[in-house]
Amino acid sequence: MDFTFNDEQLSFQDSVRAFLTNQVTPERLRELWASDSGRSDELWAQLADLGLTALNVPEEFGGLGLNETDWVLLAQECGYAALAEPLLDSLLVGAPLLAALDDAQRGLKAEWLERIAAGRARLAVGHPDNLLVADAHVADLLLLGSQDEVHAVPRAAVSLTHSVSLDPGRRLYSVSWTPSAATLVASGEQARALWAGAFERGALACAAQLLGLAKRMVDLAVDYSFERKQFGKPIGSFQAVKHLMANVAVLIEFAKGPLYRAAQSLAEGHAQAALHVSQARLACAEAAMLAAKNAIQVHGAMGYTWEVDLQLYMKRAWALDKVWGDRALHKARLCRALFEQGLATGAGHTFARPAN
Template sequence: MRFAPSDEQRELEAVVRQVLTDRCPPQTVRAGAGSAQVAALAESLAGLGVAGLLVAEDDGGLGLDENHLVSVFAQIGYAAAPLPLTATLAVAPAVLAAGAPDLLAKLVDGSLTVGVDPAETGHVAFGSGVDLVLRGGFGGTGRIEILDVSDAAVSTSPSVDVALDLTGYAGARLVAAVDDPQVVRLAWERGVLATSAELIGLSRRLLDLTVEHVRTREQFGVPIGSFQAVKHQLATALLHLEFAVPVVATAGFELAAGLPGRLRALATAKALASEAAHVVGRAALQCHGAIGYTTEYDLHLFLKRSWALESSWGSAAWHRAALLDDLGVGLTGVRPAS
């Protein structure tokens, strides 16, 4: 198994990274839903054709696989892009191909934006202005409803991550319902994989911000990064991140190859990516001191996004329980609901 990205992956990653660097600085994340900055970011990404990443070439897409999904979403996480990209890039292609194939062309050209609510909470992340909502399919079971929300009544909900733009819809029109177990399973697996990769990117950004801070912040006439306690915290954080990275890459490889045991790799990837983000975020906050708590400082943009994603698409505890189930190990206590 080759963990290093292919040349094609590196090229795609570089192009996406450049667009996100240019179009998604922290000011764009702060601007949030409905802003000109976020609209420009969405237009730039549409111009790359990334919405068709997992759409077959016969349907106008790029025809790539989940290995590329990992590369792209690591960059999305690093920038904390405030768009419903997991839904649009990762989940929607398989669901629309099965339930509303006539909409694939609009998805590919960027004129169709999709939100997702797998746990049927009534809240859609980055939901302002989406055209469709994919509801259901948590855990890769049940059915996924394709809802047209263009004429639905809209409500908003508060979130610790203000850029998350949690939106609810009432009176949505049912376009189709997809209950093919293979499609529902694939949509769930891709959502889990994309979120895991995004957490890797967020963790890297948090670590980079912290390393830069401890190199320049001085106490007692020396950088605080020279203190043994700070070095130990950041070394522990890096260790968790570096353990998670190849596991997420493995999950992408196994999903792309369609290996029968991929559930174990995916569950492990999400559990380790969530745990890494938690450990890195805690170290970042600690090493920044009081400045890390302020909303004026950029750290909180990435920290709060990681908090939201740690529990999205199944928490670390949920995925560990799923892994034990798959291994045939009996569970004790109550299984996590999400």
């Protein structure tokens, strides 16, 4: 069994990394923080030109028809750059939810998925488990509802109240709206299944971003450790500083396996995909939180200041640690599987396939 990414996936990742490195710089992030919307129509158009807005849209609606194993590497790069645009919520959470609607909603699906693929529309997903909706102010369509209903609501039909985030790059809103038969697109068991799938994709996207953020914070700390000198030597030459970064590097490498397995599990509809997502979410969050802690130790207190780039990525990591289920929720899911459901563990079961 081959667990490596293919040349096309790696090449696409390289292209996205190069684009984001050049276009989503720390200086641009600060500019967006200071703007009214915090978002850039120009940048969104560039993402569309790169093909990213067509990523998860089915081919019949003008998309690329890719799955979770294709976009997990790209989500990492979005995290590494702390991309503020709602690309992941629109494409990796919202678009598959729309695509999974039944044939009774085919007209709605065709209209919005074609617009999304072309970069002419953005989605916001108000999952019932998330109290606030990210990027509702720039969304053309909002997917809202309770656990038993999914509603597709145009932006003009909602009222928004801004809520300040720890990370100024995240724009969060309380959404007031009136459910109606005209906005209802799924109910009952279908709605619960749609929200469950959206939650797993959202948690996986969050985990991938956290892993990218961990790598970015390590890179910043390493660069700083070679510039900052004490006793006539770069602080990066001191063993204690090396150990701080080495400890994070180990967690980053250990988190990659669970993350990529979770992506494959979702793509293949594995029976234990939710557990794999929770393991990935926990592993990536642990790496990101330790990266933030140790990078601050390398920088000293100045790492918190506005002028230092580290705070851009540290605040994003702290914010993402609390969305699409916090660590307590994902630990609880794994604990129930291990101690109440008797989940088989160990090397002999790692790659076992469920019986058909």
